[in-house]
Amino acid sequence: MHALKYLRFYEARGLTMERARGQYVWGADGRKYLDMHTCHGVAFLGHAHPHVIEVLKEQLETVSVLSTSFHTRVMDDMLDALSRVAGNGFEWVTLLNSGSEAVELAIKLARRATGRKVLVAFTGSFHGRTLGALSLTHNPRYRRAFEPLLPEVRFGRFNDVEGVEDVIKEDVAAVVLEVIQGEGGINVADEAFVRAVAERAREVGALLVVDEVQTGFGRTGRVWAHTRYGIKPDIITAGKALGGGFPVSAVLTTDYVASRVKPGDHGTTYGGNPLACAAVKAASEVLLTESVPEQARVKGEALMRALRSRLAGNPLVRDVRGAGLMIGVNLRKLPGPVLRCAQGKGVLLLKAGATVVRALPPYLISEDDEVWFVDTLTECLEGLAEGVADGVA
Numbered sequence: 001m002h003a004l005k006y007l008r009f010y011e012a013r014g015l016t017m018e019r020a021r022g023q024y025v026w027g028a029d030g031r032k033y034l035d036m037h038t039c040h041g042v043a044f045l046g047h048a049h050p051h052v053i054e055v056l057k058e059q060l061e062t063v064s065v066l067s068t069s070f071h072t073r074v075m076d077d078m079l080d081a082l083s084r085v086a087g088n089g090f091e092w093v094t095l096l097n098s099g100s101e102a103v104e105l106a107i108k109l110a111r112r113a114t115g116r117k118v119l120v121a122f123t124g125s126f127h128g129r130t131l132g133a134l135s136l137t138h139n140p141r142y143r144r145a146f147e148p149l150l151p152e153v154r155f156g157r158f159n160d161v162e163g164v165e166d167v168i169k170e171d172v173a174a175v176v177l178e179v180i181q182g183e184g185g186i187n188v189a190d191e192a193f194v195r196a197v198a199e200r201a202r203e204v205g206a207l208l209v210v211d212e213v214q215t216g217f218g219r220t221g222r223v224w225a226h227t228r229y230g231i232k233p234d235i236i237t238a239g240k241a242l243g244g245g246f247p248v249s250a251v252l253t254t255d256y257v258a259s260r261v262k263p264g265d266h267g268t269t270y271g272g273n274p275l276a277c278a279a280v281k282a283a284s285e286v287l288l289t290e291s292v293p294e295q296a297r298v299k300g301e302a303l304m305r306a307l308r309s310r311l312a313g314n315p316l317v318r319d320v321r322g323a324g325l326m327i328g329v330n331l332r333k334l335p336g337p338v339l340r341c342a343q344g345k346g347v348l349l350l351k352a353g354a355t356v357v358r359a360l361p362p363y364l365i366s367e368d369d370e371v372w373f374v375d376t377l378t379e380c381l382e383g384l385a386e387g388v389a390d391g392v393a
């Protein structure tokens, strides 16, 4: 026994894991699991990608900690690689350590750039657990115990085009949007809604912040999910997949926004450290050389097609939705029993919203993995549907 116990904020899954490679994780008992959980989407490039390991090892032996007050070659290399992947209209990037922190900085940048205070977010949103990011997170289950949060936040209804004008007014500093809500239930934004939000933000002089922490870096079949909508955000936040498994996040922005902040407006001890730069550089190189977004698109389409066809007619299933390898199966019941059943068959999944089984697989899943996943989900849902019919589930 230890003197200290680990203070967990997630429910324990009852498994001890020992090692991970690619799309698999092995338990201490030697059992192999298919990882469609990927640590909330982080291991999108697979566990222990050889290129990421090689670059990180080399960096560890060269220089691993240094303030961004000092220039390093690895930062240049990171900027080079990331520009090739993610240049799309942004002139500036800064690295932080978590998605929440990236959202915090986006809030500060928006307030600085506009001189306004009000922030707009949407029902179903999830932007993180720190107090600023939590203020933009809609779910009362996450917020209630910690109120009062930032008072100047207005929530619009997700996908409600008519409501856009009422919430986005001249006092708004930033509108913060996930174009596919992850934690909220794999809710895909309609094109008309996203365009209305972007146009209205522009009209009233509010910044448009797209939170790509979960959708970004190839997961939805594009480097950034917002590009599907033809909009041009002022700021995007990224995290999770960005470091190929290394904890790092980013804020990307424009000349206009960057020119309105000055040294001292923000700071972070670890942000932009050489190891993080090396991780982003390596992950960007993998994204390019292995055409990761394209693979995610093709594999995601195949997976969703297979799920729709195999689950058609199951009375527990409302719909299958998502984009690329960000997939949700929306149920007529709570997803807990399905997650437990799938884990029993060796497939690790997670939930989203109240009723959605969420799969965030790595881009390198094989056809055999797809069969394993689709068979598992079909069997679990058929078993539960029979249970419901028998009155036992």
Ligand SMILES: Cc1ncc(COP(=O)(O)O)c(C=O)c1O
Pocket (backbone or CB within 6 Å): 040, 098, 099, 100, 101, 103, 126, 127, 128, 129, 178, 182, 183, 211, 212, 213, 214, 215, 239, 240
């Ligand atoms: C869209 C979105 N924004 C922000 C966050 C917060 O990221 P982190 O948990 O790294 O702070 C998450 C995490 O799930 C997320 O999905």
